[in-house]
Amino acid sequence: MRIKVIFILTFLISGLANAQTEINLMPYPAEITVGNGQFILTNEFNIGITNGTQRLFDGTTRFLRRLDGRAGLFFNQNYLGNTDNHKNAKLLIQISREGIVELNEDESYELQITGDQIVLTSETDIGAIRGLETLLQLLDADKQGYFFPLIDIRDEPRFPWRGLLIDVCRRWMPMEVIKRNLDGMAAVKMNVLHLHLTEDQGFRIESKVYPKLHELGSNGDYFTQIEMKEIISYANDRGIRIVPEFDIPGHATSWFVGYPELASAPGPYEIETGYGIKNPTMNPTKESTYEFLDNFLGEMAALFPDAYMHIGGDENNGKQWDANPEIQAYMKKNAIADNHKLQSYFNSRILDILNKYGKNMMGWDEIFQPGISKDIMIQSWRGKEALIASAQKGYKAILSNGYYIDLIQPTSFHYLNDPLSEDSPLRPEEAQLILGGEAAMWSEVVTPETIDSRIWPRTAAIAERLWSPGAIKDVDDMYRRLEVISIQLEELGLLHERNYEMMLRRLAGGRDIKALKTLTDVIEPVKIYERHNQGITFTTFSPYTRLVDAARPDAKIAREFRNLVDDFIETGDLALTQDIKGYLLLWVENHAAFIELAEKSPILKDAVKLSLDLSNLSKIGLQALSSSVDHDAGWKKEASIMLEAAKEPRMECELMVVSAVQKLVENSR
Ligand code: ACM
Numbered sequence: 001m002r003i004k005v006i007f008i009l010t011f012l013i014s015g016l017a018n019a020q021t022e023i024n025l026m027p028y029p030a031e032i033t034v035g036n037g038q039f040i041l042t043n044e045f046n047i048g049i050t051n052g053t054q055r056l057f058d059g060t061t062r063f064l065r066r067l068d069g070r071a072g073l074f075f076n077q078n079y080l081g082n083t084d085n086h087k088n089a090k091l092l093i094q095i096s097r098e099g100i101v102e103l104n105e106d107e108s109y110e111l112q113i114t115g116d117q118i119v120l121t122s123e124t125d126i127g128a129i130r131g132l133e134t135l136l137q138l139l140d141a142d143k144q145g146y147f148f149p150l151i152d153i154r155d156e157p158r159f160p161w162r163g164l165l166i167d168v169c170r171r172w173m174p175m176e177v178i179k180r181n182l183d184g185m186a187a188v189k190m191n192v193l194h195l196h197l198t199e200d201q202g203f204r205i206e207s208k209v210y211p212k213l214h215e216l217g218s219n220g221d222y223f224t225q226i227e228m229k230e231i232i233s234y235a236n237d238r239g240i241r242i243v244p245e246f247d248i249p250g251h252a253t254s255w256f257v258g259y260p261e262l263a264s265a266p267g268p269y270e271i272e273t274g275y276g277i278k279n280p281t282m283n284p285t286k287e288s289t290y291e292f293l294d295n296f297l298g299e300m301a302a303l304f305p306d307a308y309m310h311i312g313g314d315e316n317n318g319k320q321w322d323a324n325p326e327i328q329a330y331m332k333k334n335a336i337a338d339n340h341k342l343q344s345y346f347n348s349r350i351l352d353i354l355n356k357y358g359k360n361m362m363g364w365d366e367i368f369q370p371g372i373s374k375d376i377m378i379q380s381w382r383g384k385e386a387l388i389a390s391a392q393k394g395y396k397a398i399l400s401n402g403y404y405i406d407l408i409q410p411t412s413f414h415y416l417n418d419p420l421s422e423d424s425p426l427r428p429e430e431a432q433l434i435l436g437g438e439a440a441m442w443s444e445v446v447t448p449e450t451i452d453s454r455i456w457p458r459t460a461a462i463a464e465r466l467w468s469p470g471a472i473k474d475v476d477d478m479y480r481r482l483e484v485i486s487i488q489l490e491e492l493g494l495l496h497e498r499n500y501e502m503m504l505r506r507l508a509g510g511r512d513i514k515a516l517k518t519l520t521d522v523i524e525p526v527k528i529y530e531r532h533n534q535g536i537t538f539t540t541f542s543p544y545t546r547l548v549d550a551a552r553p554d555a556k557i558a559r560e561f562r563n564l565v566d567d568f569i570e571t572g573d574l575a576l577t578q579d580i581k582g583y584l585l586l587w588v589e590n591h592a593a594f595i596e597l598a599e600k601s602p603i604l605k606d607a608v609k610l611s612l613d614l615s616n617l618s619k620i621g622l623q624a625l626s627s628s629v630d631h632d633a634g635w636k637k638e639a640s641i642m643l644e645a646a647k648e649p650r651m652e653c654e655l656m657v658v659s660a661v662q663k664l665v666e667n668s669r
Pocket residue numbers: 314315364381
């Protein structure tokens with residue numbers, strides 16, 4: 001038959017490693033057996049559900065519409081309701097019960113595709129919704145039409161907490177951003193959206209008890225309680241929990257604009273527009289602070305159904321505490337030795353409040369202190385050590401260190417960052433306390449226009465790390481599947497792919513973006529927090545529309561070029577030099593066109609230097625591959641100096657092909 005069948009037979013013989021290279025699933029399932037043949041999709045495709053719930057009818061209807069959207073078959077069935085329970089339907093979904101959107105709910109499912117029927121079985125409707133995403137990812141096509149491969153899957157998550165944090169404070173992220181990202185999360189089986197709702201730069205949730213919090217603390221951009229209920233319900237439909245974060249006692253300027261009496265210094269306060277660690281901090285020595293927080297957190301405990309509430313607790317610099325004589329006197333009187341102990345006292349008071357409202361407390365790793373109740377959960381952001389130490393002392397923890405997607409690190413880095421790696425020192429009972437992890441999308445330098453490109457597709461690889469067996473960690477295969485998944489995520493309205501060219505058109509001031517795209521394809525924004533050290537002071541109102549904002553993390557063309565050079569150096573295969581030279585020539589020649597473009601687009605003026613560097617380093621690469629150039633020590637030295645200089649950030653961007661050209665130079669004889 002077709003080549004595909006031969007591949008399928010091969011993976012039956014050689015097992016998982018090969019199967020992984022042919023099936024475009026992300027996250028990859030726990031167990032998979034691939035058969036031989038197809039389930040052919042026609043407009044007769046229909047779905048029956050036994051024991052259906054409203055969540056499942058709605059979720060299945062969304063599935064049906066997405067499937068028909070891809071295949072264009074005009075399915076006879078339009079939507080699912082409780083009369084659609086035919087056992088002979090093409091897709092039969094059987095669940096045992098309605099799931100509860102809470103930690104540790106059963107999300108497992110089994111999916112069996114035969115030539116005649118697809119059967120999806122799960123304990124809960126949430127498990128079925130996870131299975132439907134798997135099925136959508138399996139849709140394939142050949143010249144006869146659309147089909148599903150015959151396959152048998154048994155799947156369940158490795159970790160129960162698979163989260164994404166979105167900071168809606170530094171940059172306001174309206175409803176549509178949240179909803180489309182919830183859809184993206186559901187597509188890759190993530191189950192916690194952690195909303196960072198209060199910060200120095202904005203108080204983003206309506207409080208009816210203390211209305212000056214959102215009225216004066218937010219410039220008008222906040223979620224009303226009705227809107228938050230809509231988000232919670234939208235997430236619940238997709239089996240996703242909403243965990244709210246109210247960051248205290250630091251990171252709290254926006255609270256003090258309306259209620260300066262909460263702070264440790266008199267004020268007045270204004271909403272912060274700059275970034276970094278700020279001084280305003282709650283006063284933990286006044287009973288009125290706890291009365292206020294009791295009322296406010298009680299209001300929020302009623303609004304947010306999840307059992308976990310996040311109190312932040314990070315980066316309190318203690319300066320206001322040091323400078324306040326009453327706080328100093330209080331510490332002396334109560335034998336509180338230092339600011340850390342004072343914050344521990346504050347945390348223990350907050351813990352009592354949250355427990356009173358039936359909530360579990362979680363916070364950043366700063367909240368950990370010896371002796372605090374074992375009910376709290378630690379979110380480790382400063383290092384994996386905190387995660388390990390928390391579990392060793394008997395505390396539940398999740399990992400965010402290594403999943404900070406605002407730091408523009410490559411997908412492979414996040415992918416290989418395992419909360420429980422093979423060399424983890426934790427004993428089995430300690431390892432049980434590691435519940436999973438969260439990607440963290442801080443919003444200092446993103447907007448609704450760019451945030452998706454920082455979240456996706458890299459977060460799909462983090463989702464796989466948290467869902468799939470730890471042994472699934474082939475980086476090349478991850479990148480291969482990520483290419484496919486990234487495009488599928490677009491159907492949910494995510495903008496990570498499509499906004500790239502839109503932003504380049506705006507930068508170019510027209511439709512001809514060829515020269516600009518050729519350059520932008522091989523640059524990335526600078527990493528970690530380097531963007532704040534490049535001579536520009538950013539605020540919540542800065543334009544995030546420049547070259548660095550259009551440039552994407554883990555630039556694919558640059559990565560492919562680096563891989564090509566590595567292959568060439570490893571194998572010595574001269575055939576590869578044709579492709580390498582093809583890129584280098586393109587980049588040499590691009591410069592003239594780029595200059596012409598930059599003359600018409602002043603916003604690109606400073607990028608000419610980047611383009612020139614790309615052109616010059618490409619010339620060096622061509623020389624390195626040329627047998628008519630003498631690669632003597634003098635040439636190598638001069639080339640190295642130029643290449644080192646080309647590594648310097650420009651316009652907050654870095655060229656991502658320098659290291660590969662350095663290898664070509666070192667390799668030249
Ligand atoms: C944090 O990134 N300050 C939790």
